[in-house]
Amino acid sequence: MPRLKKRADGRYQANVVMGYDAEGKTIIKRVYGNTEAELNAAKDNAKKLAGLGNFATATVGEWLDEWLRIRQMDVDEKTLSERTYDTYADVIRLHLKPKLGAIGMQSLQPANIRNIIKAKLKNGLSGRRVQYIYTVLNMALTQAENDRTLLWNPCRAVKKPTCEKRQYIVISKQQYEMVINAVANTSLQPLTALAWDSGMRLGELMGLTWSAIDFKKATITVAQTVRRTKTKGVHLSNSLKSDNANRVLPLTASAAAVLKAHKKRQAEHRLSIGIKYHSEFDLVFPQLDGSPQDPANASRDWGNIKRDLGLPAKLHFHDLRHTYASTLEEMDVSAKKIQLLMGHASATFTMDTYIHKTETMMDGIKEKLETRNSRKK
Secondary structure: OOOOEEOOOOOEEEEEEEEEOOOOOEEEEEEEEOOHHHHHHHHHHHHHHHOOHHHOOOEHHHHHHHHHHHHHHHHHOOOOOHHHHHHHHHHHHHHHHHHHOOOEHHHOOHHHHHHHHHHHHHOOOOHHHHHHHHHHHHHHHHHHHHOOOOOOOHHHHOOOOOOOOOOOOOOOHHHHHHHHHHOOOOOHHHHHHHHHHHOOOHHHHHOOEHHHEEOOOOEEEEOOEEEEEOOOEEEEEOOOOOHHHOEEEEOOHHHHHHHHHHHHHHHHHHHHHHHHOOHHHOEOOOOOOOOOOOHHHHHHHHHHHHHHHOOOOOOOOOHHHHHHHHHHHHOOOOHHHHHHHHOOOOHHHHHHHHOOOOOOOOOOHHHHHHHHHHHHO
């Protein structure tokens, strides 16, 4: 066994091969220990770091930037939406890098993560938002662990923040009519009416074209949506949330009547705009010049109407979609049919997430049970 080299200061010293540089030269790391045991531990740790590649000495911020580059490849391959990528980037820019960015990857500890969770909650961020911050960090560090950039993911030692499950509101017929009356003769009226009778997502409504509505067959074909991303801005996309999101929906007579009146008003407006109107988009709910409208605009306007009417503060436009699904369940439509109408990937998700108790959902159960019992006699 080779004799250990002892320095003048009394410490033991050893060299560990860490790899090779671009020119093929050996990269050596010198390690020290006050005892043979300490030296062996330092050598073992250096050998572990040797397998961590170019990010062995990276900061958390540097790795998060690399992780975003990896996620961008997913966007390019269309396995990750641009909107989700933008959300990841915002979380990293606003929350993770300011607090953790300067810490070395190998120095990051569970305590650092617990501290950022505590600080964000103390600063008033919602439990759901803080939970998402943790989720993004955990995904990035899991990738680092899988890539051998990190020896272990410290998020595994930190309890995931909890948050209250959002309580969606089933909109009553009275509340719906209050909104409809308040937005009469505006584009919010047909938008609200169609959401009420079709359960379409707001982005899908913004992307709906007149050619996708068949008034004779009373159907609506959902084939595109409007998205807003940092790279493309507000734009049309035929990449929907799931394969089942491309669907054909029934068009009710009441919604058809409202849409026909809206189409007439839109035609008059288009004539007044002239050649500046972007008729090539053929959109049912565009901006005033006919181009795609940011869904956030309609959501904001709808929220203002809700506030002016004194409706519940937690009521949102998306609750129209939840109300549609819950109404179908109330009408004894099968779970599979509701799933397909909603454009979800599974019936289980539909039933667990979108079906809520309505005022009359439990009506008639006693009569049905009694009818069943009478048939046994």
